[in-house]
Amino acid sequence: MNALLVLLIVGAGFWGWALLRDASSDTQANASGVRTVTAAQGTVTRTVSAGGSVASAATATATFGTAGTVSSIRVKVGQTVAAGTLLARVDDTAAKRDLALARANLDAAGDALDRAQDAGTDTTTAMNAVTAAELAVDKAAAAVAGTRLTAPMTGTVVAVNGSLGGSSQTSGAHDGGFVELADLGKLQITAAFSEADATELTEGQTAAITWNALDGAETMGRVIAVDPTATTEKNVVTYGVTVSLPTPPKGARPGQTVTVSVITGNVENAVLVNSAAVTRTGGRHMVTVLGPAGRPETREVQVGLEGDDAYQITTGLVAGERVIVPAAATDRGGR
Numbered sequence: 001m002n003a004l005l006v007l008l009i010v011g012a013g014f015w016g017w018a019l020l021r022d023a024s025s026d027t028q029a030n031a032s033g034v035r036t037v038t039a040a041q042g043t044v045t046r047t048v049s050a051g052g053s054v055a056s057a058a059t060a061t062a063t064f065g066t067a068g069t070v071s072s073i074r075v076k077v078g079q080t081v082a083a084g085t086l087l088a089r090v091d092d093t094a095a096k097r098d099l100a101l102a103r104a105n106l107d108a109a110g111d112a113l114d115r116a117q118d119a120g121t122d123t124t125t126a127m128n129a130v131t132a133a134e135l136a137v138d139k140a141a142a143a144v145a146g147t148r149l150t151a152p153m154t155g156t157v158v159a160v161n162g163s164l165g166g167s168s169q170t171s172g173a174h175d176g177g178f179v180e181l182a183d184l185g186k187l188q189i190t191a192a193f194s195e196a197d198a199t200e201l202t203e204g205q206t207a208a209i210t211w212n213a214l215d216g217a218e219t220m221g222r223v224i225a226v227d228p229t230a231t232t233e234k235n236v237v238t239y240g241v242t243v244s245l246p247t248p249p250k251g252a253r254p255g256q257t258v259t260v261s262v263i264t265g266n267v268e269n270a271v272l273v274n275s276a277a278v279t280r281t282g283g284r285h286m287v288t289v290l291g292p293a294g295r296p297e298t299r300e301v302q303v304g305l306e307g308d309d310a311y312q313i314t315t316g317l318v319a320g321e322r323v324i325v326p327a328a329a330t331d332r333g334g335r
Helices: 002-025 093-119 124-145
Strands: 036-038 040-056 059-062 070-073 086-090 148-150 155-160 179-182 187-194 206-211 218-226 231-233 236-245 257-274 279-281 284-290 296-306 310-315 322-324
Touching (some): 040 296, 059 155, 187 218, 187 257, 236 257
Antiparallel strands (some): 231 236, 284 322, 296 310
């Protein structure tokens, strides 16, 4: 229902733009060759855009709890696994030997405590020895369990950062874990917006997503997070933004590139005019209206939302009036 509403809003914005385009092409034929546009009634929409990439919204890494030599790898990249599935193992010979020794030491400590109690002597030392032996057994048992690597979540294997006969410990470029998992059914978009555009972004705003690798694919999402701190690279300041993707298109995969256009403002049933027809003078917005007799009249107007292609005019202009486009104006956007 929300997506349908957004599509209706975007469609209304397109209708307003088309009306402006048609009006803009309707040039007043007179001796001076003055170009005019007609103020219209429609929807004004403002967006900010940035490039982004697709990522899984749910990821996890699996790391061995015990260092050793990898003796078995049971999965491969692209395989789907359930939570708790055995992914890999390391040689547990040494770990099991240590566990057996720890258990033997616990038995011996227990026997020593029994003898001290039977003799009626101080049992403090013997009890401390039993406690230490119990801790050693727990540690050794955990080491044995750590030779088995299991999936922490249900998902798809996206990386195996080790090899049979190699070390169970990863480092460097693969310090994320021995096996990396992602839920490919839950995708999201991460994008970097300029510091100027980021000031207009808040959680909950609607975003239109265009897919570079999927011809003709367009989907809708919603801003779910805006990074509180900026990233600076080569003197360019950007803010990271995360956009939800409730219905990914067919063929969507992590790593694909997209263009994200976030709707930061939208006004329906507004009086609007092509932004090229509005000039700023001393902080005021001015238009020149072509009167019924063909005489130009300069007016001050109040501007509401400054959209991508048009301005919302709150006072000073009514739909149907013809507005002169200054000769020096170009087909600039509404910013």
